[in-house]
Amino acid sequence: MHVHVNAAMSVDGKLSSRRREQIKISGDDDFARVDEIRADADAVLVGVGTVLADDPHLTLDDSALVSARASRGETDHPARVVADSRARTPTDARTLDDEATTYVLVSETAPEARRADLEASGAEVVVAGEERVSFLAALEALEAHGIEQLMVEGGGEVIFSLFSDGLVDELSLYVGSMVIGGRDAPTLADGEGFVADFPRLSLRDVERIDDGVLLTYDC
Ligand SMILES: NC(=O)C1=CN([C@@H]2O[C@H](COP(=O)(O)OP(=O)(O)OC[C@H]3O[C@@H](n4cnc5c(N)ncnc54)[C@H](OP(=O)(O)O)[C@@H]3O)[C@@H](O)[C@H]2O)C=CC1
Numbered sequence: 001m002h003v004h005v006n007a008a009m010s011v012d013g014k015l016s017s018r019r020r021e022q023i024k025i026s027g028d029d030d031f032a033r034v035d036e037i038r039a040d041a042d043a044v045l046v047g048v049g050t051v052l053a054d055d056p057h058l059t060l061d062d063s064a065l066v067s068a069r070a071s072r073g074e075t076d077h078p079a080r081v082v083a084d085s086r087a088r089t090p091t092d093a094r095t096l097d098d099e100a101t102t103y104v105l106v107s108e109t110a111p112e113a114r115r116a117d118l119e120a121s122g123a124e125v126v127v128a129g130e131e132r133v134s135f136l137a138a139l140e141a142l143e144a145h146g147i148e149q150l151m152v153e154g155g156g157e158v159i160f161s162l163f164s165d166g167l168v169d170e171l172s173l174y175v176g177s178m179v180i181g182g183r184d185a186p187t188l189a190d191g192e193g194f195v196a197d198f199p200r201l202s203l204r205d206v207e208r209i210d211d212g213v214l215l216t217y218d219c
């Protein structure tokens with residue numbers, strides 16, 4: 001499986017503010033670029049932190065991209081995936097609507113009743129990991145569902161774990177020209193952080209988009 005992480009951060013490395021509210025860091029052209037990466041993916045993954053903070057839809061905004069997928073014999077939108085060890089995704093989350101298939105990755109600790117609620121709301125629940133979702137196991141399970149190209153949209157906890165597991169192949173990082181600040185604001189890679197064996201990336205490209213910079217790395 002090819003894992004492509006995409007995120008937008010401020011010049012000081014924050015994905016959003018200390019209030020963990022969604023902030024428009026990208027401009028229109030960059031959002032269009034993000035939509036194209038979604039359109040090329042078999043599935044788009046976020047953590048439950050992002051679902052609770054942003055209630056994202058994770059579908060394609062541009063109808064031309066939907067038509068292009070249809071003409072390739074693909075579903076209108078990529079599948080959606082939520083990493084949610086304890087099955088906390090609200091049943092009315094926008095990502096569970098019927099516009100696309102949604103997989104909720106849970107661990108063995110997820111209460112049975114919550115799993116049943118999610119299934120009743122249309123989600124496909126995938127158990128991978130004991131206490132927390134194991135991305136190594138989860139990505140294998142997604143591959144068995146035909147997912148080869150996985151886009152990851154965040155947030156910082158999930159992105160850190162994927163780097164920690166050595167699962168990231170490509171990173172596109174939009175740096176918007178703004179300062180958000182705050183020691184508790186989410187950053188690109190949160191989690192526990194590395195103290196040694198820091199992942200080293202290979203810079204592939206630098207491009208100016210809107211009023212910011214897109215950095216592309218092979219990982
Ligand atoms: N600017 C941008 O591009 C983006 C910004 N954001 C912002 O980021 C913030 C949310 O980020 P964040 O709070 O880090 O949330 P995440 O979306 O990274 O979700 C984190 C949660 O995912 C669950 N999870 C399940 N398995 C794992 C695992 N193996 N490793 C790590 N987490 C796992 C955990 O909850 P549990 O243990 O219960 O499963 C964890 O608390 C919001 O403010 C949002 O607006 C988000 C995406 C993109």
Ligand SMILES: Nc1c(N[C@@H]2O[C@H](COP(=O)(O)O)[C@@H](O)[C@H]2O)[nH]c(=O)[nH]c1=O
Pocket residue numbers: 006007008022023024025026031034046050054055056057058059153154174
């Ligand atoms: N704010 C921000 C991003 N936020 C991402 O977009 C998701 C919203 O998706 P949707 O509800 O489908 O529009 C959100 O949950 C988060 O993952 N992405 C970016 O490229 N640039 C940005 O500035």
